[in-house]
Amino acid sequence: MPRPKKSQSNIIPVKKQKGADFTPQLLKGFKDILPSSQLYWSFIYTKFVKLARAFGFSKIDLPILEETQLFTRSVGKQTDIVSKEMFSFQDSSGLNVALRPEATASIVRAYIEHGMMSWPQPVKLFYFGPMFRRERPQAGRQRQFYQLGVEALGTDKPVLDAQIIALIYNLLVQLGLKNISVQINSLGCADCRKIYLEELLNYYKSKRRYLCDDCKKRLLKNPLRLLDCKQPTCAPVIATAPQILDFLDETCKNHLMSVLEYLDGLEVRYIVNTRIVRGLDYYTRTVFEIWPEETEAGAQSALAAGGRYDELVKLLGGAPTPAFGFAAGVERIIAALRDAKIEPKKEKAPEIFLAQIGNQAKIRALKLFEKLRSAGLDVAESFTKDNLTAQLEIANRLKVRYVLIIGQKEVLDGTALIRDMESGVQEVVDQQKIVAEIKKKLGKAV
Ligand code: HAM
Numbered sequence: 001m002p003r004p005k006k007s008q009s010n011i012i013p014v015k016k017q018k019g020a021d022f023t024p025q026l027l028k029g030f031k032d033i034l035p036s037s038q039l040y041w042s043f044i045y046t047k048f049v050k051l052a053r054a055f056g057f058s059k060i061d062l063p064i065l066e067e068t069q070l071f072t073r074s075v076g077k078q079t080d081i082v083s084k085e086m087f088s089f090q091d092s093s094g095l096n097v098a099l100r101p102e103a104t105a106s107i108v109r110a111y112i113e114h115g116m117m118s119w120p121q122p123v124k125l126f127y128f129g130p131m132f133r134r135e136r137p138q139a140g141r142q143r144q145f146y147q148l149g150v151e152a153l154g155t156d157k158p159v160l161d162a163q164i165i166a167l168i169y170n171l172l173v174q175l176g177l178k179n180i181s182v183q184i185n186s187l188g189c190a191d192c193r194k195i196y197l198e199e200l201l202n203y204y205k206s207k208r209r210y211l212c213d214d215c216k217k218r219l220l221k222n223p224l225r226l227l228d229c230k231q232p233t234c235a236p237v238i239a240t241a242p243q244i245l246d247f248l249d250e251t252c253k254n255h256l257m258s259v260l261e262y263l264d265g266l267e268v269r270y271i272v273n274t275r276i277v278r279g280l281d282y283y284t285r286t287v288f289e290i291w292p293e294e295t296e297a298g299a300q301s302a303l304a305a306g307g308r309y310d311e312l313v314k315l316l317g318g319a320p321t322p323a324f325g326f327a328a329g330v331e332r333i334i335a336a337l338r339d340a341k342i343e344p345k346k347e348k349a350p351e352i353f354l355a356q357i358g359n360q361a362k363i364r365a366l367k368l369f370e371k372l373r374s375a376g377l378d379v380a381e382s383f384t385k386d387n388l389t390a391q392l393e394i395a396n397r398l399k400v401r402y403v404l405i406i407g408q409k410e411v412l413d414g415t416a417l418i419r420d421m422e423s424g425v426q427e428v429v430d431q432q433k434i435v436a437e438i439k440k441k442l443g444k445a446v
Contacts, residue, residue, distance in 0.1 A: 029135070029143025031331075040334045043344035045128060047174055048148045052126040055167050057150050060125040062106040064132075068096040074105035074312055076281025078221040085133040087143075099132035104282070104309065104325055105316075107151045112318035121154030122323075128330075140301045140332050149306070149327030156310055156322035158255050161286045162262030168290060168304045168326050169268045175333065176342040179293040180303065182263075182270035186256040186285050187224070187277065188248045190311065193284075196247035197223055207237045224277045243274040252285055259286055282309040286324070292336050303336060304328030350380035351442055353395035357388050357407040365406050368416075368434070372404075375435045377442075395421060402441060404434070 026032065033041060049059070068088045075082050081101045088098035100106055107125060110116070116123045128148045135141050150167065152160055165182060172180050187193060201223055208216065212231040219226065227238055248256065263270055270288075278287050287307035306326025313321035337343075352372065356365035362383060372379045382394045388405070395403045405417040405426075416434055418441070419426045429437045436446045 027143070029137035029141075031142060031144070037334070039344045039346065040337065041330070044148070044175065044330060044333055048128065048171055049126070051167060051171050051174070052150055055124070055150075055163065057124040057126040057152075060107065060110065060127055061129065062100070062103060062110060062127065064100055064130065065097050066100055066106055066109070068098040070105050070109055070316070071098055071101060074108065074280075074282050074316060075102065076222075079279055079281055081133060081279060085135050087132050087134055101133045102131055102280070102327065103127050103129070103147060103149060104151060104280075104312070104327070107325070108153070108309075108312050108316050108318070108323070111153050111313060111321070112316060116153070117319055117321060122152040122160065123154055124150065124152045126150040140329075140335060142331060145332075146330035147327040148330055149325060151323060151325030153313065153321050153323040156255075156285075156308075158258035158286070159262050161259045161308060161324050162266060162268075164306070164324055164326060165259075165263060165270075165288055166266040166268050168306075168328055171328075172290065172303060172333070175337060177292070177303075177333070177336055177340060179340075181291050181293045182268060182288055183273040183276050183291060184259070184263075184270050184286065184288040185272065185274055185276040186245065186248060186252060187283050187287055187307075188244060188252045189284055192247050192249045192252055193224075193244070196242070196244050199242045199247065200224075200226070203242055204237070210234070210237055222281075225279065227275050227277050228279070238275065245272070245274055255285055278305065278307060282312045282315070283307045284310045288326070290328075292339075301332060302329075303332050348378070349399040349401070351378040351400070351402070352380070352438055353391070353398065353400040353403045354379055354381045355388060355391040355395070355403055355405045356383070357386070357405070358411075360411045361406040361408060362386075364411050364431075368404075368406070368431070372435065372438070375439075376444075377435070377438060392421075402438065404438070 068086070071086060072082055077083065086098045086101055088096060091097050107127070111123060126149065129146065130144050131147050132144050134143055137143060150164060152164060169180070169182055188196065201219070204211070204219055204223065204226055208219070210233065211219070212229065212234050214231070215226055215229050215234050227241060229238065260270070276287050276289055285308040289302040289305040291302050304326055306324070308322065308324045310322035313319065313323065354365050354369055354372070356362045365381070366383065369379055369381055380395070380398055380400060382391050385391050385394070392403065401421055403419045403421060405419060410416050414431050415428050416431055417426050418429055418437065439446045
């Protein structure tokens, strides 16, 4: 006989606890950087800091949250970064704030706010930290990503442009990325750009019917970005568009020629690409991007980019101060290293592993750990394990040559065993002489 169906009224609804069905997850476009990737991060960070210091830059750390206006005024209201991608909100006092989408604007704010114009010029600063853009997540494009970068404020000399381009070029080459291409252009000063934009607009208006919808908007809002369109239908229009280089005045032309001459001298390989216009409004004169060579132009994966921003300090309320800088995407550099099968060297194995058996031995070993460490030895341990075999397995995994073992007997007679993990030979040493004995074995000065 079929069972009678339970009537709805018999079902006792389970009262959901608030939040009980909530499984915490990463936000879209955000990533955890796990211990297994940290080798890449420290590899890049260490090399970058060394190079930046060698080029005379000092470190600056800036806040992640700034007033939204800082970015609307500098990066530009009409840019994608500001108009579509900023994480901006009102704080509880009603102030409009934003997670920084980039660091150049904050550097300029800090330059003005801390009176850096009275420091010896140029003021040369480097940074490393997270930036935030609410972009559509895809390969090489995250919503939180890290940039390393430098900014030099207080000179318009073209040699600075070339030196900074050489800095990031050399960093990428030193990391092992040989196939990279520096693409360089000049956007001229405000005067030459005004004439150029008129010409560009006239040209584009005559081609309006061939343009994609985005370009029709750019025509009204941000005409320089027309040259940056990735739609195949717009490519023929871009190909025959007037080129900014033909509109540079003598001073801007000479500036660019000098930058190229210095780059030749520095043996930095580059190509002049008049389509490099950048997605931020503050640029004047030199702009550049560095791409992995095998990537087709059009793919969205520049490793680094930057340029001159001679008007920005004044625009944000400071005295007129020319400046130049770049930023590179750390995740993109890591992806390029992985693509090229470049692995940073593993950290060195610890010099000694300290193993213990029994509670009294653990107490003695805890003290010994401090003694060995303060004597300059690189010691590993696993005090949460009690079993010797488990500890030796860890020592093996860490590739440690010598293991120091203390058990009940050693506690009582004030000795310890040193085990050579390669030969399996063990010898007894006096706990008082342990540091000297180990250093002798490691070939270190006692
Ligand atoms: P940017 O071209 O917007 O320039 O960004 C610089 C670099 O940051 C890019 O080349 C790329 O490697 C990385 N990047 C940008 N957006 C993302 C993203 N969504 N995901 C992963 N990586 C990304 C600037 O930010 C300027 N502040 C550069 C500068 C400094 N100009 C003068 N000084």
